Amino acid sequence: MAIGSHRPTRIIVNLDAIKQNIQQEREQLKDNQEIYAVVKANGYGHGAEAVSKAALEAGATGLCVAILDEAIALRKSGIEAPILVLGVTDVRDITLAVNYNIILTVPSLKWLETSLPVLETSQVTLRFHLKLDTGMGRIGVREREELKTLLEVIKASSYLSLEGVFTHFATADSENEDYFNHQVTRFKQLLECFEALPQHVHCANSATAIWHDDLPTTIIRYGIGMYGLNPSGTSLSLPHPLLPALKLETELVHVKQVQEKTSISYGATYSANPGDWIGTLPIGYADGWVRAMQGYIVMIDNQPCEIIGRVCMDQCMVKLPYYLPEGTAVSLINSEVSERISPTAIAEYLGTINYEVLCLLSERIPRVYQ
Ligand SMILES: *Cc1c(COP(=O)(O)O)cnc(C)c1O
Numbered sequence: 490m491a492i493g494s495h496r497p498t499r500i501i502v503n504l505d506a507i508k509q510n511i512q513q514e515r516e517q518l519k520d521n522q523e524i525y526a527v528v529k530a531n532g533y534g535h536g537a538e539a540v541s542k543a544a545l546e547a548g549a550t551g552l553c554v555a556i557l558d559e560a561i562a563l564r565k566s567g568i569e570a571p572i573l574v575l576g577v578t579d580v581r582d583i584t585l586a587v588n589y590n591i592i593l594t595v596p597s598l599k600w601l602e603t604s605l606p607v608l609e610t611s612q613v614t615l616r617f618h619l620k621l622d623t624g625m626g627r628i629g630v631r632e633r634e635e636l637k638t639l640l641e642v643i644k645a646s647s648y649l650s651l652e653g654v655f656t657h658f659a660t661a662d663s664e665n666e667d668y669f670n671h672q673v674t675r676f677k678q679l680l681e682c683f684e685a686l687p688q689h690v691h692c693a694n695s696a697t698a699i700w701h702d703d704l705p706t707t708i709i710r711y712g713i714g715m716y717g718l719n720p721s722g723t724s725l726s727l728p729h730p731l732l733p734a735l736k737l738e739t740e741l742v743h744v745k746q747v748q749e750k751t752s753i754s755y756g757a758t759y760s761a762n763p764g765d766w767i768g769t770l771p772i773g774y775a776d777g778w779v780r781a782m783q784g785y786i787v788m789i790d791n792q793p794c795e796i797i798g799r800v801c802m803d804q805c806m807v808k809l810p811y812y813l814p815e816g817t818a819v820s821l822i823n824s825e826v827s828e829r830i831s832p833t834a835i836a837e838y839l840g841t842i843n844y845e846v847l848c849l850l851s852e853r854i855p856r857v858y859q
Contacts, residue, residue: 490852496771497740500856502535506732508547510715527712529555534847536856538566560591587613596628598639608648618653623675625659636682653689661696662721696720718843737822743769754798766809773803777849788820
């Protein structure tokens with residue numbers, strides 16, 4: 490996709506905020522613990538390469554991504570830190586992963602058995618972490634029997650290097666801890682099947698790191714917290730403030746005063762009031778500024794301005810409080826300007842979570858780093 494460097498819409502990423510969020514998390518670590526920065530989905534929309542480099546500078550010691558291509562892109566950018574792919578990788582791509590020194594996740598006994606002939610034929614050793622499904626219901630080994638057989642297979646093969654075992658919690662951000670505790674128990678039970686534990690045993694995403702103590706975890710897989718957002722949205726409060734790292738800005742590219750009952754945008758759903766000043770913004774749903782943003786606000790000249798009429802693919806219109814010249818700055822996401830335009834507040838308006846608001850911001854918007 491062509492990046493829109495010739496329009497004023499841009500994402501500003503404050504890498505210092507990312508570093509400070511990492512440093513703050515480092516202060517909470519126990520002796521045997523380290524932070525892997527989770528930079529999947531282009532670093533939650535912030536730009537994976539820049540975020541990874543900032544996080545590693547701030548003391549993260551590894552990276553997590555979702556898919557192999559994300560890991561390879563980071564290697565090609567010169568990053569040498571350990572990279573763990575959290576999702577399922579096609580067994581046919583194992584040698585590619587090995588060539589880039591990337592650590593894969595083993596999701597099942599079946600996957601591991603399929604991988605063996607590939608490893609033997611190409612005479613390469615797979616570095617991997619084993620995933621345990623303790624109640625997330627996504628990927629991983631669920632039963633003791635499968636785990637025991639799997640551990641036998643690992644022991645018998647010289648092509649398998651088990652470096653870690655991990656699980657993922659479904660409800661680490663919820664007030665009721667019953668299901669979380671059930672998963673912890675299940676994790677500990679499954680860990681008992683190991684004769685010796687691998688170097689890394691981990692279970693902490695941001696919510697777990699922030700709200701739960703005393704867990705068997707050598708790695709914090711730090712995602713949303715590093716980007717400065719509350720994993721729970723607004724339901725649980727943060728023990729330490731985090732610094733949001735991302736802002737979304739644009740400028741008014743067209744300003745007009747319209748007559749009463751003038752229609753605005755597709756479907757002619759908005760009918761102007763007398764004297765309305767209408768501003769046009771060069772951002773739309775193709776940028777991840779979704780149609781459901783209609784009726785919400787952006788901030789211009791410190792004033793909340795309603796998004797009126799339908800959001801188009803590449804543009805949308807706002808009602809201005811008074812005449813403002815073309816070129817006036819518009820804040821679409823900026824927690825400092827107003828909490829009302831924080832990713833979390835926008836997510837609440839859209840009926841989603843802050844993660845999704847960030848991930849939807851498309852590649853067309855340039856990322857600028859400060
Ligand atoms: C995405 C992901 C994380 C990071 O989660 P946050 O809530 O953003 O901290 C950690 N572990 C796994 C397995 C993930 O998929």
